[in-house]
Amino acid sequence: MRKLNFVVMILPILLLFVACGDPLPIDEMASARAAISKAFSMKADKYAAEEINAATAKLYESHDFAKSNDMKKAAASAVEAERLARSAYDKSTPLVAKDTIEIAEQSFAEATEAGAAETAEQEYADAGSFLDAAKSNYEKGNYETAYVQAINADRKAKEARTVALGKKDILKDSIDEVRMTLQRAKEYGADKYAPENVQIAEENLLAAENAYFDLKLKSGFAAVEAAKISADEAYMISVKEAAGEEMLRARSAIERAESANAGKPESDELAAAKEAYQNAEAMYEEGRYREAIEYAKEASLLSNIAVASVGDKDKDTVLIEDDADSGRDYFLYTVVYREKLKDCLWRIAGKYYNDPHKWRIIYNANKDKIKNPDLIYPGWILKVPKL
Numbered sequence: 001m002r003k004l005n006f007v008v009m010i011l012p013i014l015l016l017f018v019a020c021g022d023p024l025p026i027d028e029m030a031s032a033r034a035a036i037s038k039a040f041s042m043k044a045d046k047y048a049a050e051e052i053n054a055a056t057a058k059l060y061e062s063h064d065f066a067k068s069n070d071m072k073k074a075a076a077s078a079v080e081a082e083r084l085a086r087s088a089y090d091k092s093t094p095l096v097a098k099d100t101i102e103i104a105e106q107s108f109a110e111a112t113e114a115g116a117a118e119t120a121e122q123e124y125a126d127a128g129s130f131l132d133a134a135k136s137n138y139e140k141g142n143y144e145t146a147y148v149q150a151i152n153a154d155r156k157a158k159e160a161r162t163v164a165l166g167k168k169d170i171l172k173d174s175i176d177e178v179r180m181t182l183q184r185a186k187e188y189g190a191d192k193y194a195p196e197n198v199q200i201a202e203e204n205l206l207a208a209e210n211a212y213f214d215l216k217l218k219s220g221f222a223a224v225e226a227a228k229i230s231a232d233e234a235y236m237i238s239v240k241e242a243a244g245e246e247m248l249r250a251r252s253a254i255e256r257a258e259s260a261n262a263g264k265p266e267s268d269e270l271a272a273a274k275e276a277y278q279n280a281e282a283m284y285e286e287g288r289y290r291e292a293i294e295y296a297k298e299a300s301l302l303s304n305i306a307v308a309s310v311g312d313k314d315k316d317t318v319l320i321e322d323d324a325d326s327g328r329d330y331f332l333y334t335v336v337y338r339e340k341l342k343d344c345l346w347r348i349a350g351k352y353y354n355d356p357h358k359w360r361i362i363y364n365a366n367k368d369k370i371k372n373p374d375l376i377y378p379g380w381i382l383k384v385p386k387l
Helices: 002-017 024-041 048-068 072-112 122-142 145-166 169-187 195-213 219-260 270-286 289-308 345-353 356-364
Strands: 329-332 381-385
Touching: 024 048, 048 072, 072 122, 072 145, 072 219, 122 145, 169 195, 169 219, 195 219, 219 270, 219 289, 219 381, 270 289, 329 345, 345 356, 345 381, 356 381
Parallel strands: none
Antiparallel strands: 329 381
16 A cells, blocks of 8 residues: 555656656556555455556556656556556455455354344344345445445444443343342252252353353353243242141141140130131142241241140240250240240340340350341240250
């Protein structure tokens, strides 16, 4: 191109040296210069180097003849330079169009892999339209038009990919959401009840995370969708099974309470436990398994209260075994229900240690059960360390 620029600059200067004789072949030289420029625009220096170099040399030769005032040879060289330039153009144009289309196709594929179809719809659609037009014109032999359209397709595809990658956090949020669902499923025993679903979900989550880091968002979205399906299935299977088991426990607790209350009027707690269990059954039939679990837990809790309240309801402690002869280094205490002066670690410590400030000893011994020291439930059996 530096040679061409030199030619462009020197042509007007030649006019200063021509004072007489045959006229300077300005038209021929200008046409040659334009043909060379056009060939260079189609990257003839890469695809038709021999022809474009020869054309440039001929245009230089034309200038040299003009300087020596041999205008006929100058014109002939200019005409030959134009012919060679056109030959270079004809050779390079289909090649540069083909290569540029391939580059655009690669950029479009990368945009597709980045999920641009979903996250950069307009840019992605424009890239596709330009690419289709470039291919069509190439097939028709309109190589220069195809080349220009391929350039636009490549530019738009790169824009689409950039926009898509700017939205990759959407994939990250989806991965986190599915992982939370899978974790909830495991809390309901999915590893036991739906191991295959758990495995599929975890494998697809790993694939989605790898795609996220590799910026292959399309495959990442596909993987996270597959993970979501498996995680949802694992959750539904496990929560249903967990509800069934919780209801069995509630039924057993009610039967124990009925046995403990045998021969006595049914307590309010036992009646409430049965009502809660009926609600659990209704929720289970409706497929509302989480609600069924909560009602079943309530039924178990109320049944334990009914058992604990048998006998002297005003008694502060219910000992599971004879504390003096148990051989343990702790007492066993069952939390009881009272409408007033409800059981708490403070009162239990006061009962056993004559010092309510020592409640933390009991709390530390029961951390596997007590999550909030201000919240304990009737029916719980607590260890009270002996001092």
